[in-house]
Amino acid sequence: MGVFSTGGVGIDLGSANVTICLENEGVVLREPSYVLTLRDDIDEIIAVGRDARQMLGRTPKDCTLLSPVQDGAVANVELTTAMLRRLSEKALGKRRALEKNRLVVSMSQGATRVERNALEEAVHAAGARRAALVRTSIAAAVGAGIPIEEPRGFLLVTIGGSTTEVCVMSMNGVVAARTMRTGSLALDEAIVRYIRREKKLIIGQRTAEDLKIDLGNAVLNPNLSKEKVALRGRDALSGKPSTVDITAEDIHKALLPPLENLVEDIRDAFENIPPELAEDILPNGLYLSGGGAQLEGLSDRLGELLHLNILVHENPQDDTALGACLIAANERLAQKLALSGCLIEV
Ligand SMILES: Nc1ncnc2c1ncn2[C@@H]1O[C@H](COP(=O)(O)OP(=O)(O)OP(=O)(O)O)[C@@H](O)[C@H]1O
Numbered sequence: 355m356g357v358f359s360t361g362g363v364g365i366d367l368g369s370a371n372v373t374i375c376l377e378n379e380g381v382v383l384r385e386p387s388y389v390l391t392l393r394d395d396i397d398e399i400i401a402v403g404r405d406a407r408q409m410l411g412r413t414p415k416d417c418t419l420l421s422p423v424q425d426g427a428v429a430n431v432e433l434t435t436a437m438l439r440r441l442s443e444k445a446l447g448k449r450r451a452l453e454k455n456r457l458v459v460s461m462s463q464g465a466t467r468v469e470r471n472a473l474e475e476a477v478h479a480a481g482a483r484r485a486a487l488v489r490t491s492i493a494a495a496v497g498a499g500i501p502i503e504e505p506r507g508f509l510l511v512t513i514g515g516s517t518t519e520v521c522v523m524s525m526n527g528v529v530a531a532r533t534m535r536t537g538s539l540a541l542d543e544a545i546v547r548y549i550r551r552e553k554k555l556i557i558g559q560r561t562a563e564d565l566k567i568d569l570g571n572a573v574l575n576p577n578l579s580k581e582k583v584a585l586r587g588r589d590a591l592s593g594k595p596s597t598v599d600i601t602a603e604d605i606h607k608a609l610l611p612p613l614e615n616l617v618e619d620i621r622d623a624f625e626n627i628p629p630e631l632a633e634d635i636l637p638n639g640l641y642l643s644g645g646g647a648q649l650e651g652l653s654d655r656l657g658e659l660l661h662l663n664i665l666v667h668e669n670p671q672d673d674t675a676l677g678a679c680l681i682a683a684n685e686r687l688a689q690k691l692a693l694s695g696c697l698i699e700v
């Protein structure tokens with residue numbers, strides 16, 4: 355190992371979270387993809403990640419909370435750079451910062467050339483010297499332990515905050531892929547709308563996400579908890595603080611329409627897969643990855659509607675960062691992925 359080869363680092367730069375995985379250590383950091391800046395001068399950064407997110411919905415007047423990564427792509431290079439630099443220093447320590455490591459960052463499947471250039475610029479500006487970009491689905495597949503080098507097709511669906519990627523892979527390459535610019539965040543928005551419409555209560559996005567994670571379920575279960583949870587918010591008519599009762603069944607109802615859309619999108623993408631590959635996929639099943647895969651009952655619902663066996667890795671939200679790190683640590687694998695166009699040295 356040379357002076358600079360201190361180890362592989364994998365970063366999943368998502369629109370909801372930045373996840374960092376280190377060789378021999380695993381996932382060491384996941385923080386929300388937010389930057390808090392001064393309203394009049396967005397170069398003046400006050401906080402990033404978790405510290406910034408805590409201000410969501412309670413941002414002081416002279417501050418603004420920004421998401422530098424949107425729809426899976428870099429929307430603001432300077433802010434993404436600052437976020438990458440600060441969070442990687444937090445994960446690695448200042449002495450071992452990005453310049454000393456081999457870095458692999460995941461890149462959205464649907465990234466346009468402009469989006470890719472923005473990511474490349476941010477990666478360099480954050481201090482990385484030996485870096486590569488890898489397609490998110492490939493990184494997630496490697497992280498989930500899918501044997502993508504084999505000459506048969508594998509189907510992976512990665513549900514992030516703002517994107518869902520349906521990808522068929524074979525022999526270290528992508529055979530067919532589709533990126534939808536909608537993800538688990540759409541479920542939070544559906545909860546906000548439902549509670550406003552049906553309960554006349556206004557709640558924030560953070561509360562909606564908590565409800566999704568704590569009470570959300572994709573399967574209508576007759577024994578579904580009828581237990582009521584007191585939910586605080588603002589009355590939609592008077593604007594005054596108010597409390598209403600919510601059940602898991604309410605949240606299930608709120609989630610149904612966006613979940614149906616998701617299933618339709620996956621079904622649509624699946625129906626466009628070449629028949630030979632579809633034949634491979636039937637016995638293998640569908641691999642589900644990303645933070646959105648953790649929704650209670652989702653794999654059952656997808657299995658039932660798509661008539662496929664659904665496989666979910668133990669920590670699906672870690673798959674992409676873990677895979678990027680495994681690729682960073684494995685030069686031969688990186689070379690094979692570069693040959694199939696799934697990895698770009700930058
Ligand atoms: N237990 C859970 N149940 C349901 N949803 C969850 C759970 N845990 C996390 N999520 C959702 O997963 C999403 C984040 O997933 P992930 O970290 O994979 O996204 P991302 O990679 O940042 O986004 P993208 O890939 O779209 O850029 C959030 O919307 C979050 O609410």
Ligand SMILES: [Mg+2]
Pocket residue numbers: 366367368369490513514515644674
């Ligand atoms: Mg992601």
